[in-house]
Every structure is written in structure tokens, then in C-alpha cells.
Amino acid sequence: EPEVTQTPSHQVTQMGQEVILRCVPISNHLYFYWYRQILGQKVEFLVSFYNNEISEKSEIFDDQFSVERPDGSNFTLKIRSTKLEDSAMYFCASSVMGSSNQPQHFGDGTRLSIL
């Protein structure tokens, strides 16, 4: 079964450094998403992306965050200057369409640890 793949599985970064998290969505999917889960808290929506544009973003997704689809297969999340509170599991997801009856499929996540 096709799946969303994320790399790396664990990223350790010094505070203030830039980090790029990578995702390869399912190949025929057109909508892409990032979520995060801080330890002990809920999974939180960050951003959705379609047709090379952000379609929706949360208040968490401030100017320190950006997303990009640099080629036909990858979807990346960049955090420009990491803070301690950015430590979390980051999940990428994709869906065929942006409709409610097309569920989002999640990758296994990248654990980001900021030191």
C-alpha cells in the first residue's frame, strides 16, 4: 500500500539553527499537510498546501515556518531559527483531494529535538 515517507526519523538541532524536514507524499495525492505533536499534547494542524500555494495555516505557522514543494515528489517544512519549544513530532500528511471524504494519510513522523 502506498505510504507517506518522512526523513529523517529523528533530527537534533541547536537552538537558532535552521532545520528542514522532508516528506514524500503518496504519488497521486494533490493536497499536503504538516502537523505537529508536542510531547503529551494533541496533534496540531500547522499548514495545508495545494497547487504550490498554502491553502490554510494555523496561528502556530508564523514567519519562522515555510513550506515548499521543490520538485514533483518532495514536500518540505523549514523552520528558520529553531526555538526550544519547536521540539515535537512533526507529521506530514497527504490526501487525494481536499474534500472531507478523502482522508488524510500520515507519515511516521520526524522527531525534532532542539538543544
Added chain:
Amino acid sequence: DQQVKQNSPSLSVQEGRISILNCDYTNSMFDYFLWYKKYPAEGPTFLISISSIKDKNEDGRFTVFLNKSAKHLSLHIVPSQPGDSAVYFCAALLRGSNYKLTFGKGTLLTVNP
């Protein structure tokens, strides 16, 4: 922000019995609900969903019930199997937004052999 609430952090059931996982929501603008299952070190896996125009949806051993007036939904697993042991997340979509899933905190289900 407690728009989607799963008040039971954990549930333990015997193999073969019914598991009932509960979820409450506060925002009446939610119109689509989903259940995801998550094993350790893996991402959430979609299980089953229900539109707000329905009150029940069934898929094999999994049934989701929606009570709009009570703003409550539940996931029934019958019969429960040890492989069902995982964290179950309830999630919701707002009317007019097909992108932003709002999750509950999850319920850890343990099915004992």
C-alpha cells in the same frame, strides 16, 4: 483549546469483547468526523469516518456513532483483538474547511488476550 475532547486517557478490554471509545466536541461547526489509530513510532492511520448528516457508519469490526444533539461520537470495535491495542484519536473537520483536522488527545486502548 478543547474543541475535541477524549476524556478517557486509557481503556482496557478483554479480547473478544466490545471496545467503546468516546469523543465529545464543542464546536457545532464541525461537520465531519474521523477516527485514527496510532501505534508507537508510527503515524496516525485512518480508520473510519462519518459525516454529520449520518448517525452511524460501519466498516467491518468498526462502527462509529454520531449523536449531534449531544455533540458526541463513539467508536465501537467488535470483537476486540490484541492487534487493536493502540492510541485512538478522534478528529474533526470544520464546515467550509477540508484541510484542518482538529484532534482529541487520544485514548490508549489495551486489548488483553
